[in-house]
Structure formats: C-alpha cells, structure tokens
Amino acid sequence: MTVYWFMMAWVILFGILAQVTSKRVCVGEYLGEEVYEARAHLFMAVVTFAVIVFFAGMRTTVGDTTAYIKMFGDYPLFQNAHDIIFDSSAREPGFRLFSILIKTFISDNYNVWLSIIAVISGICVMYPIYKYSCNFGVSAFLFMASCQFSWMFNGMRQFLIAAIIFSCTDLILKNKTLLYIIIVCILSTIHKSAFILIPMYFIAQGEPWNKRTILFIGCIVLAMLFTSKFTNLLTDVVEQTDYASSVNEFKATDDGTNPIRILVESVPIILAFIYRDNIKDKLTPIIKLSINMSLIASGLYIISKIAHSGILLGRLPIYFSMYNLILLPWLLNNIFDKKEKDLIYFIMIICYFLFFYYQMVVTWGGLSYGSEILNIKYQWH
Template sequence: MPVYYFMLGWAVFWGCISELTAKVVKIGNECYERRVNIFLAFVTFSAVIVFAGLRSGVADTAAYIKMYDAYQIGFSGIFDTLKDSDQPGFILLSIFIKTYISQDYNVWFFIIASISGLSIMYGIYRYSKNFGLSAFLFMVSCNFTWMFNGIRQYLVVSILFACTFLIEERKFIKYCIIILILATIHKTAVVMIPVYFLAINKPWHKTTAIIIIGILLCILFADKFLNVFTEVVENSSYAEGYKEIGKTDDGVNIMTIFVSLIPVTISFLFRKQLDKEKNNEIMNIATNMSILAVCIYIISKITRSGILVGRMAIYFTTYNLILLPWLIDKSFEIKERRLIKYTMIVCYIGLFYYQLNVAWNGLEYISKILNLKFL
C-alpha cells in the first residue's frame, strides 16, 4: 500500500506544479489553450511507470512473468508459434524485446508500462482543461492499476486513447487500421470500430437513444450476449484464469456504477448549456464514451459478469479523465465550481482508499529490484 500512496502523492505534487507553470499557447486560428510543460507532464507520470515496470508480484504479474520466460529467443519457427494464438501481435512484440533488447522480464514490463503510461499522459496533455486534476483522477479512480494487472488489454486501451485525435478529425480508415493492428494484441479492440460511429455524434441526441435501446436489447437478451462473449474468452490464452474467477464473479460493484454515472449525469443536466460550447468536439466524444461505460457496467451487473463484460468498460471510462475537468469548468459558476471540485477530490480520495483497502483487501506490491514487499 505505501507504494500506491507514494505514487498518488507524486502525481498530485507534480500535477500541481505542471498546472502552476502552464502557459497559454495558440493551437489554431484564433484558438488558444493552456498547456502544461511536456517534461513536467512526463515527470508526473514517471512514478507509476517506474513502479509498474519494476514490479515482480502484483495480481496477474506471476502469470505474465511465466509467459515471458516461456517465449522463444529469435524468430525461427515463428509461424508455428503464432498459428493457434489469439495474441500474435503481443507475442511478436514480446519476442522482439526478448531477442533484441533483454531477456529480463522487468525490461519487458518497463517497455509496456512506458507505452501505456505515456499514451495516457499524451491524451490528457492534449485534451484536458486541467492536466493536474486529470492526473489526480487517473490515480484516485484506480485507472492506473491496469498498468499492474491486465496489461495486455490496457496497452491497447491506452494507445487508442492517445489516437483519439483520429476520431476528432474523422480519419476512420487510419483509426480502423490501428484498431485491427491492436486487435492482434487484444481482440476486444475490434469493438472500437462500431464505437467510432457512435462517438462522432452529438451526445443526448437521436444516436444516444439508439445506444440506450441497444443496451436494453442486450439486457433483454443477456444470456445470448454473455454466451457469445464467454465463448470468445474461453478460446483465449486466459481461459483457465477466467473460469476460476468466474465462480465468484458478481459483476461490477454498485459503487463503480455510481461513480461512472457522475459525469454522465452532469452532462445530461447541463446538456443545453454545454451544447452551445464551441470547439467541443473532443468533449462530445468523451461524453459518448462515458455513456457507453455506464451502459456496459449496467449490463455487467445484470449478467453478473464483471470479469467478462465489466472489463470492456475501460475502453470508455478512460475518457472521464478529460471529461470531468471540462464539465466542472463549463457547467458551474466560479463559486459552485470550487465547491464541486473540492467535494469531488475528497470523494475520490475516499474511493481510492475503499478500492485498495476494502474491495481489493490491500493490493500487494513486490519488487525484487527495489527490494520492496507489501502484502
């Protein structure tokens, strides 16, 4: 636990420094935004990258270490290795690292953590109205724990988050190509192809109604929906682990659904006011993503499938990191804004403590290199 508190403190401190030294820059014709120093942005995320990269035991870390140790050195007979694999892209990346960079699994972890962490950092740097607050949310919402557990899926999630500008600029072909490449790392990436067409529409309009109807249909036919999803997972390399966890799986907890509802609720209540904002394309995208996250969490609870369905929400909840600061800034007056912001900070710190200490019964951290062991 002390490791996670240190990472939170580090992100908050450097996030605040980043905000205090931010400058207004011109990003287009008569369009200006506050941008933090890119080096300070990197420093803000450096602690979580370092601890994620140098770990030896957290959640599914042991399984990944075993996997990396089993990978071959060199590419001879690679086609036989990839023939029946559901993650050829991830295997190729791993074998490349093991062959040409290092056989040490910590180097492998560090490279993956760096790609994931810097991708999230870039998305926040480019789109957040308050980099420091977004970095804080990244930690206290426990989004960062995906860099310690479920790293293959989060690698895909973070890269797609960094590529949000392709949605904003309506470059579907390029976005689709990236998705198909990333699907070789984690096949769930393909869900982002239809999501693209939902994300580019204005929230709370006809398309939103279609989404909600689609969600209700999924709930109505929950068994068939879950069976299809389960079949995909059972044919993956994580089949045994999923089956074991599934025995006690009860879907996502109510608190997670409640927290995910906050930005959606604010967006809905102030939709007319927010609709008048100019140059808010990225916020429309983030709002739609947030709505999708809530719908998936509800399906997860109804189908009692947190490990199968609930994990899909990470593709969309990541956008709350940039959505919440924007909503607070645009939906409330200055006095209200401060009250809302401070209330949110206190509540999220409470969530951070609850998630790590109660829900996860204290998340372990082991690092042989750093000689740390917290169980």
C-alpha cells in the same frame, strides 16, 4: 499500500505544479469571443506520470505479473521462435512477437520488458490528457484516484491496447476511419477484445445524444429486459475468446462490476446529461467525443452488472472510460461559477480519495506490490 500512497502524493504534487506552470491556449470561440484553456507543459506532464511508469516497470509481483514474467521467460529468441509466433492455436501473436523481439534484440531481463510496456502505456495515456485536458493536474489525479492506473500493474496487455487507442484520439476527431480500423486490427493481435473498438467508433461519432447514442442506450434497456437470454449469448461468445478459462474459473462467483465503480465512472456522463442545455453551445469536438465515449463506458459497465460478467464485459469499458479524465475537469470548469467551483472541487477530491481507499484496501485488500530490483515486498495483512 505505501508504494501506491507515494505514487498518489507524487501525482498530486507534480499535477499541481503542472497546472500552476501551465499556459493559456485558445481552443475555440463562444458567443463571438475566443475561449482559452490551461494546458500543461510537456516536461511537467512527463514528470507527473513518471512515477507510475517507474513502479510499473520495476514490479515483480502484482496481480497477474508473475504469470506474465513466466511467459516472458519461456519465450525463445527470435531465431528459434517461428513455431511459437505462427502457432495458429495460440492467441495474440502480435504480443508474442513484440515480446520476443524485445527479449532478442534489447534484453532478456523481464523488468526491461515490463518497463518498455509501461513507458508506451504511460506516454499514450499522458499525451491526450496533456493535449486536451483543461486541468492536467485534476486529470492525473483522477487517473490515480479512480484506480485506472492499476491496469498498468495488473492487466497490462489489454491496457496497452486501451492506452494506444486513446493516443489515437486525433484519428477519430479527424475522421480518419480507415487508418483507425487498420490500427485496431493490428492491436487485435495483442488482445482480441480490441475489435469492439470498431463498432463503438461509429457510435462515438457526432453530436452527444444523437440517434446512434440513443440506439446504444436502447440496447442497454433491452439487455436489462432480456437478461437471461443476453447472458446465454454472452456465454456462447466468451467461449471463443481468450477470457474463456478465466470466466469458467470464476463465473460462479462473478457478480459483475461493483455498483460503486459504476457510479463513480458514470458521474461525468450524468453531469453532462443534467447540464446538457447549459453546455451545448460550449462543446468542442474533443468534449463531444468524450461525452459519447463516457456514455459507452457507463453502458458497458451497466451491462456487465446485468450479465454478471465483471471478468469479461467489466474489462471492456477501459477502452472508453479514460475520456472521463478529459471530460470531468471540463464539466466542472464550464458548469459551475467560481464560488461553486471551489466547493465542487473539494467535494470531488474527498469523494475520489474515499473511492481510492475503498477500491485499494477494501475491495483489493491493499493490492500487494513486490519488486526484486527495488527490494520492496509489500503484502497486505
């Protein structure tokens, strides 16, 4: 796990530097006074995320990377790709076209291809955090420690969508519904699961704990009460998606999302609910949206556990859980006073380190990393 510990150390070091060199900006008013929050400088934000992007682009063997590399190698050049691009029986034509264009006009080296995807994903995650997080360093640490970074190494196609739509946060805040839906439809050509973003867009609008979010909570309760029927419905739906082969292969052992991950990802929404009266007058538009997105993520995680579907539903919360990277630092800054805050931050860091170790070592067996170009081959034993 040497590579990942190095990445963690880099993110912590430059995350701290990013926060130390941050500037104070006005984000609104509270009780008639202007409210200021820290915002990192763009250069420091880029440097902090650079290490994740670098190792994601240089990889050869991590998770499903080998299969992706083979797929890229099998793609023809653009002038010979008509049948592959327009094959109606194949899924996700947008990703095929994107990859073929890179192979034809940029490079047929798979590390160049992986690096381009890593750069896009990394920037799209970094930018909303840089723009909205009151503590960029903590947000970057959470991205690593919660293991959300691992999507850039394993599951990159779906994460590419999640990152791009995360970077479109302004469209939600400015109620640019049509443009948002158009972007989602385009992204669905990369991964069909993107369509879930359309109904969730309307649930996430408005004040926290409004009628739409309460209705969503009601749906979770119904799923708990009618687990067997819900699971059968889920099975019928998944057979029509690109997850079908994976689900059929692993459904006998798929016990849903790990309860520990559900707990970790639910901490922000639990805090937001417990202290809702304390923070209701301090909420900014981005925090309102983040609370609703966090609720959706936790709800999907719970449903995935109920339905024993970690492979299908357990992957969907990544479209929403990245808002926790903005929400949790804000909650810690606005719920606790200065004396409590230092202790809470210390406890949070220790707990997330423990989760990082548990997820990476115990659950994933070290998450092996290999890179031919860097001459690195790490295999957990």
